[in-house]
Amino acid sequence: xxxxxxxxxxxxxxxxxxxxxxxxxxxxxxxxxxxxxxxxxxxxxxxxxxxxxxxxxxxxxxxxxxxxxxxxxxxxxxxxxxxxxxxxxxxxxxxxxxxxxxxxxxxxxxxxxxxxxxxxxxxxxxxxxxxxxxxxxxxxxxxxxxxxxxxxxxxxxxxxxxxxxxxxxxxxxxxxxxxxxxxxxxxxxxxxxxxxxxxxxxxxxxxxxxxxxxxxxxxxxxxxxxxxxxxxxxxxxxxxxxxxxxxxxxxxxxxxxxxxxxxxxxxxxxxxxxxxxxxxxxxxxxxxxxxxxxxxxxxxxxxxxxxxxxxxxxxxxxxxxxxxxxxxxxxxxxxxxxxxxxxxxxxxxxxxxxxxxxxxxxxxxxxxxxxxxxxxxxxxxxxxxxxxxxxxxxxxxxxxxxxxxxxxxxxxxxxxxxxxxxxxxxxxxxxxxxxxxxxxxxxxxxxxxxxxxxxxxxxxxxxxxxxxxx
Amino acid sequence: xxxxxxxxxxxxxxxxxxxxxxxxxxxxxxxxxxxxxxxxxxxxxxxxxxxxxxxxxxxxxxxxxxxxxxxxxxxxxxxxxxxxxxxxxxxxxxx
Numbered sequence: 001x002x003x004x005x006x007x008x009x010x011x012x013x014x015x016x017x018x019x020x021x022x023x024x025x026x027x028x029x030x031x032x033x034x035x036x037x038x039x040x041x042x043x044x045x046x047x048x049x050x051x052x053x054x055x056x057x058x059x060x061x062x063x064x065x066x067x068x069x070x071x072x073x074x075x076x077x078x079x080x081x082x083x084x085x086x087x088x089x090x091x092x093x094x095x096x097x098x099x100x101x102x103x104x105x106x107x108x109x110x111x112x113x114x115x116x117x118x119x120x121x122x123x124x125x126x127x128x129x130x131x132x133x134x135x136x137x138x139x140x141x142x143x144x145x146x147x148x149x150x151x152x153x154x155x156x157x158x159x160x161x162x163x164x165x166x167x168x169x170x171x172x173x174x175x176x177x178x179x180x181x182x183x184x185x186x187x188x189x190x191x192x193x194x195x196x197x198x199x200x201x202x203x204x205x206x207x208x209x210x211x212x213x214x215x216x217x218x219x220x221x222x223x224x225x226x227x228x229x230x231x232x233x234x235x236x237x238x239x240x241x242x243x244x245x246x247x248x249x250x251x252x253x254x255x256x257x258x259x260x261x262x263x264x265x266x267x268x269x270x271x272x273x274x275x276x277x278x279x280x281x282x283x284x285x286x287x288x289x290x291x292x293x294x295x296x297x298x299x300x301x302x303x304x305x306x307x308x309x310x311x312x313x314x315x316x317x318x319x320x321x322x323x324x325x326x327x328x329x330x331x332x333x334x335x336x337x338x339x340x341x342x343x344x345x346x347x348x349x350x351x352x353x354x355x356x357x358x359x360x361x362x363x364x365x366x367x368x369x370x371x372x373x374x375x376x377x378x379x380x381x382x383x384x385x386x387x388x389x390x391x392x393x394x395x396x397x398x399x400x401x402x403x404x405x406x407x408x409x410x411x412x413x414x415x416x417x418x419x420x421x422x423x424x425x426x427x428x429x430x431x432x433x434x435x436x437x438x439x440x441x442x443x444x445x446x447x448x449x450x451x452x453x454x455x456x457x458x459x460x461x462x463x464x465x466x467x468x469x470x
Numbered sequence: 471x472x473x474x475x476x477x478x479x480x481x482x483x484x485x486x487x488x489x490x491x492x493x494x495x496x497x498x499x500x501x502x503x504x505x506x507x508x509x510x511x512x513x514x515x516x517x518x519x520x521x522x523x524x525x526x527x528x529x530x531x532x533x534x535x536x537x538x539x540x541x542x543x544x545x546x547x548x549x550x551x552x553x554x555x556x557x558x559x560x561x562x563x564x565x
Contacts, residue, residue, distance in 0.1 A: 411500055
């Protein structure tokens with residue numbers, strides 16, 4: 001299947017039509033998505049209309065956008081005017097968005113085609129996509145295994161070839177972890193680089209939209225379209241500083257001691273894959289440098305307190321009054337309680353309660369403020385590390401994908417699969433997961449690179465070097 | 471850290487969540503475990519460290535107070551489960 005860059009080239013050169021490119025993908029989706037379940041809904045009608053409009057422009061000799069004919073799946077938590085969106089929750093069943101998320105609009109403005117909405121863990125809470133209220137999504141590499149989460153649908157869609165690009169969202173690893181499990185590229189841009197307007201908020205200080213792709217070039221292209229200031233998102237950075245240009249010769253690659261001494265236990269084949277990445281970087285002239293991130297051990301706890309607290313506030317708007325089917329109670333209070341009690345799934349309720357508890361009177365200082373102070377310490381750890389190194393290399397996840405049901409009875413075991421991805425969001429860094437081989441049962445392994453805020457170019461350069469040396 | 475079903479009822483009330491009896495029992499156990507796990511945070515020496523609410527350090531992001539018109543009002547109203555003309559219908563707010 002064509003990459004995004006290849007698609008644009010062929011369409012611009014009139015060797016391929018947007019309609020042709022789209023039909024190829026729709027055909028594959030019809031044939032294969034029954035077994036995978038990546039899409040909650042395929043937007044056949046509007047996608048075909050978009051393709052026709054692009055082809056009309058091409059025929060008329062008008063200039064085409066930088067993403068002409070590129071099909072993109074969007075995670076089910078981004079609004080797209082006139083289309084359904086549910087955040088994979090029953091509480092938003094039937095909701096039709098009256099507006100379009102800025103990130104989605106920016107893709108449309110460059111002639112991309114939004115092909116459908118992809119499955120996810122409900123309200124982006126989960127690491128396996130098992131928390132969707134609608135359907136399971138299977139890992140396309142081996143359907144007995146989870147695709148990861150919470151952006152499991154977008155990751156699976158790209159891994160299965162249903163589209164060259166998908167948009168996901170990452171709050172604690174929800175792009176990078178499924179990218180690792182499915183064997184594709186997943187980028188979490190620096191917080192503030194991509195507008196969150198139109199992304200249903202989970203944790204407002206951590207969420208970012210980012211692309212899934214099958215190669216680095218496409219990742220770079222999509223980021224260049226997404227990254228821009230948006231006056232509708234007050235956390236959107238006005239002028240992203242220019243990244244520092246890096247050279248692979250003499251590049252200092254940080255290896256965090258605390259990660260490699262395995263808090264959760266890194267699977268041996270994952271370690272071996274990271275060793276291969278190190279070897280390739282060394283061969284290209286990079287220097288492996290041990291670093292210490294002493295407060296790593298607190299990252300998960302800080303993350304779960306902060307994210308759940310922010311979520312408990314953000315999800316307060318789902319009250320059965322303005323959107324969603326709602327459950328009508330005898331009183332207003334009953335309406336709220338029944339709507340939310342029945343409309344939210346167990347993981348969502350669990351996190352809302354954890355967040356409510358952490359913010360409640362008597363516990364606010366002990367939990368929420370404490371977690372925010374720890375967040376400062378984690379950020380300082382990375383500031384110190386980046387004074388000594390240019391990028392940081394880690395496994396994306398401690399293990400490869402697990403089987404369905406394996407972690408559903410133990411919420412904490414599920415949370416631990418994000419141990420290497422969570423600190424990046426807390427510290428406001430950018431991070432990418434790229435394919436680094438597979439284990440002996442064929443399951444993909446992902447390697448993660450972290451860079452200083454606004455240094456995505458460093459990530460792209462290093463991944464390219466690793467692949468060049470292969 | 472003890473979390474009883476009473477505690478769960480209190481939190482659920484604050485969060486406007488109606489829970490079934492089995493749910494209260496299940497969540498009490500799970501929340502207790504999760505809170506026990508996050509107790510780890512107490513070991514961190516945070517002393518005089520300032521809390522981070524916003525990682526970019528942006529402050530007072532303002533814009534001019536110029537209202538824009540949103541033209542598709544019906545698209546917004548259509549999502550309300552109960553409406554009357556251009557009003558969203560709700561239960562009595564003031565008793």
